[in-house]
Amino acid sequence: MAFEIFSNELTVAIIKAVIFPGVLFQLVSVLMMMWFERKVMARIHMRYGPYYVGKFGLLQTLADLLKLLLKEIIVPLKSRKLLFIAVPVLLLASAFTPVAVIPFSETWYIFRFPYSAILVIAILSMVPTLEFLAGWAGGSKYSFIGGYRAATQQVSYEVSLFLSILPSVILAGSMDLIDITKAQNQYWFILLAPLAAFTYFVASLAELERIPFDIPEAESELVFGWKTDYSGILFGFQVFASYIFTFVEAALFTVLFLGGWIGPFLPPIIWFLIKTYLVFFVMVVVRAGLPRFRLDQLLNFGWKILFPLAILNIFLAVLVGDLILI
């Protein structure tokens, strides 16, 4: 009887959760993403970047992780202690969750859910709350202002992000990420809805607080935003969470606009990873090339340009769907 609980399907799901799209792969992926980002940024700045630790500096990020693990965790006297420690853990947990529904190939996903696009969005919308709580729990003015800015920015860009997912959903006629990918066998949706891809990309940059929109952690104004008071592995958790979120948003872009695992010759999982890291590469180039926007510029751009464009996208998607697909 006891063996029936661990049915074959469940065992496979656990293996998936622990090894490939799950924890172990994400750890390696985050370390490699950090290395890749530092290397590409360095070449754009005409430097070498990580060089001495390991071949091509590949182990540099692992050394950084070890350093963070060995460092003391300092909890400020004036902070709300339980919340202060709980937030990074919750952030990391909520970063791992959307990986479960992302389809790496037609059969390789942890679980299937008819509204998986909504699920990913729901988890992403938890992030501003957690970041605001982190800023509030820190008990210093810098982290509070950082948390406040994070909430402002993310709440206003969430709307455009969610609206620019809708064109793909309309064109595919389903909210299941697997069905959306399957619907792109003929045309990738980036060809049918290029404007939606653009709005999604910009909004996701703002959601991730990457450099053109890194107002919540502006080093020259606030020390390090809502992360100011964190040290040791609690800080490491937040960095890990932000990179896993980057992976998730890049993977979602791949699924929604770049046809997911679809591609010739190579196995589907390899295609999926190539496309995802290509999106990440574009994010890195954008980060290296642009300065930081001001908060009012950001909000103006978000509400006056991105939001109307995102609504326009939905009408365009309906039109294109009527003209081309049917």
Next chain:
Amino acid sequence: MVITMIGVLISIKEAFLQLFRKPFTITYPDEQKPRAERFRGVHALNINTCKGCALCALNCPNFAIQMVKRPDRKFKNPQVDLSRCMFCGLCVMACPFGSLTMTSTHDVVATTHEELILTPENMFERYLKFKEIQEKEKKE
């Protein structure tokens, strides 16, 4: 707003093109920039030509040079304390036999004060090494 967007696109394009350029910096200990011809680095001493006249010690403004007697040597030889030396090169100019010279080594790292004191034997080793390097460069 349109102008800003065009500027944003241009700067992203520039950043992308920058990827194909060679790095400006060098990987320091592995490859080093060429030094100037008369670069004043760490001292070197040809023990065989040194006659122990102590002109270098007399000329040193920081009193960094001390004359020491070694049992196997006929004359006294200079010993340089690098923690006092300011690499002015007056000792080298004063040497009438041309036996005290300066190499192109500039990075001196030590954990104790004793490691910073250059004995005559140590400086002779440096002299031999520097000579080899110079001959190699001449051939090239």
